Amino acid sequence: MRKLTLLERERIFACSLISPCFLFVAVFAFYPIIYSFYLSLHRIIIGLPGLGEKFIWFQNYYELFHDPVARHALGNTLIFVFSSTFCELVFGLIIALVINRHFRGRGLVRAAVLIPWAIPTVIASQMWRFIFNDKYGLVNFVLFGNNVGEYQAWLADPFFAFLAVVVADVWKTSSFAALLILAGMQTIPEELYEAAQIDGANAWRRFTGITLPLIRPALLIALLFRTMDAFRVFDLVYVMTQGGPADSTNVLQYYGYKKMFAEGLMGYGSTLSMLAFLITLIIAMFYLGIIGKGLIRAGVQNETMRGKPGR
Amino acid sequence: MKKICFFITTATVVFLSLLPFFWFVSTSLKTELEVTAIPPILIPAGSLAFYRSSIERYDLLHFLKNSLIVAGSTTFLTVSLALLAGYALARLRIRWRGLIMGGLLAVSMFPQISISGPVWKILQAWGWLNTYQGLILPYVTLTLPLGVWIIAAFFQELPADLEDAAKIDGCGHFQTLFRIILPLAVPGVFTAAILIFIYAWNEFFFALLIMTQKGYQTLPVGIALFQGQYTLPWGEIAAASTIATLPLVFLVALFQKRIVRGLSAGAVKG
Numbered sequence: 001m002r003k004l005t006l007l008e009r010e011r012i013f014a015c016s017l018i019s020p021c022f023l024f025v026a027v028f029a030f031y032p033i034i035y036s037f038y039l040s041l042h043r044i045i046i047g048l049p050g051l052g053e054k055f056i057w058f059q060n061y062y063e064l065f066h067d068p069v070a071r072h073a074l075g076n077t078l079i080f081v082f083s084s085t086f087c088e089l090v091f092g093l094i095i096a097l098v099i100n101r102h103f104r105g106r107g108l109v110r111a112a113v114l115i116p117w118a119i120p121t122v123i124a125s126q127m128w129r130f131i132f133n134d135k136y137g138l139v140n141f142v143l144f145g146n147n148v149g150e151y152q153a154w155l156a157d158p159f160f161a162f163l164a165v166v167v168a169d170v171w172k173t174s175s176f177a178a179l180l181i182l183a184g185m186q187t188i189p190e191e192l193y194e195a196a197q198i199d200g201a202n203a204w205r206r207f208t209g210i211t212l213p214l215i216r217p218a219l220l221i222a223l224l225f226r227t228m229d230a231f232r233v234f235d236l237v238y239v240m241t242q243g244g245p246a247d248s249t250n251v252l253q254y255y256g257y258k259k260m261f262a263e264g265l266m267g268y269g270s271t272l273s274m275l276a277f278l279i280t281l282i283i284a285m286f287y288l289g290i291i292g293k294g295l296i297r298a299g300v301q302n303e304t305m306r307g308k309p310g311r
Numbered sequence: 312m313k314k315i316c317f318f319i320t321t322a323t324v325v326f327l328s329l330l331p332f333f334w335f336v337s338t339s340l341k342t343e344l345e346v347t348a349i350p351p352i353l354i355p356a357g358s359l360a361f362y363r364s365s366i367e368r369y370d371l372l373h374f375l376k377n378s379l380i381v382a383g384s385t386t387f388l389t390v391s392l393a394l395l396a397g398y399a400l401a402r403l404r405i406r407w408r409g410l411i412m413g414g415l416l417a418v419s420m421f422p423q424i425s426i427s428g429p430v431w432k433i434l435q436a437w438g439w440l441n442t443y444q445g446l447i448l449p450y451v452t453l454t455l456p457l458g459v460w461i462i463a464a465f466f467q468e469l470p471a472d473l474e475d476a477a478k479i480d481g482c483g484h485f486q487t488l489f490r491i492i493l494p495l496a497v498p499g500v501f502t503a504a505i506l507i508f509i510y511a512w513n514e515f516f517f518a519l520l521i522m523t524q525k526g527y528q529t530l531p532v533g534i535a536l537f538q539g540q541y542t543l544p545w546g547e548i549a550a551a552s553t554i555a556t557l558p559l560v561f562l563v564a565l566f567q568k569r570i571v572r573g574l575s576a577g578a579v580k581g
Contacts, residue, residue: 017399028452032429120513183575277425
């Protein structure tokens, strides 16, 4: 047998190092996607295993197309994604501006800002559910004080229930957006600001002229991550509203969960899975089309600066 | 003027970030009468009754134990696997590096619903619903992307001459990895471990599907399903939430710098 070259030995070693990782991802992520598609072409009811798994072509997809609740849930999801992501980027930017400054106690402020991110979403949901509570809630107390007669049942109102879920999500995840934006801000060289100051640019001009354009890649990445994450909102809805009232907070992942596991319609639920998967795929492609080029350029620069061959 | 403006913004940000948490801590320290007072009482007299009843009547310690087992094992497994893969992807010549890193990123972005049915069916076929390993394996899969990205980003920052020196000294690949590189990777591994632990501690969707029996449920599932006889037991929910959150508050307070760096490394450097 031919002796392996150094390069070949290194490649084999590298492959053996990533193989356990690959195994996990293959079994519990990629295979399930394909399996989901298979399931979506069948009629499967968990509670009635006697029915078997009947192949029904695209009938589930036909049903999906004519399911008003599914359409409603999709609409809710998209509105949720847009409104929460937009607010998160705005607040994230404000928070990033605050924690990027040098001042005494910055570590404490950073830790405080990270607390919402670290709190389990289920617990954050319970907190906000309690804050919006019709009798003991803080919102009612702040708005109406001792005027108990005015207290509102916010989560029983379709519009306010939706708003409450958005508020809770924005509270929970703005700090994550802030961290991504902060990472972008920290790459801006201080000299740029000093030069602008000498040229007489005021703080607002420096912000719009230097900070904003230079954090654009970071903003886009934050947007990508937040969009993908907001798209799979589940915990907040499950705990705060159970999709109600009148399906006003029913979102795709919650509806899919209900169909699949509460009603046991594994086949039809898988159709919803595929829908969610395809939409995220399209969104991801769209963003990566915008970000990708910039990222690759930055990556190439990094490599050349480091001067390492073969990467 | 500018300073005052900045101070007010900072104070508002901090206040709003902490308010819901403090409100729950305050609720957890109330008595039954104080919780149901209308309008709400802001400062409680200070009672531990709800902590006691959340432990005695709602099995809080049981959920805590399950969460520790699941999050702890997930962290250990993911970090071990991510360490090997991260090293290979960052420091060795390997084919399809971009594709592998991109594929991992894609995994971290799947909506859970798109894989939940099959994952459930696989686990059911193996008889692993309502077992620890049944939850740990999906968690390892879902946290691997984060772990690999952070650890790979960390490895890339180590100087290149290390392996060369080791090779000259006659170390093989394995020896180089285990004797030279791993000891240097400790800070990166630690950062990844914190983030993975927080993820596994907080995850709800898969825990809800897989752990349907009370004896195996983790804290998020337990707390989401707290139900009193007639009304919601807000005091107990608040007490359990406080206990479930305290470890995270400590982690954040102690390792704030690492978390900030780790999250941005995983996301931006790639």
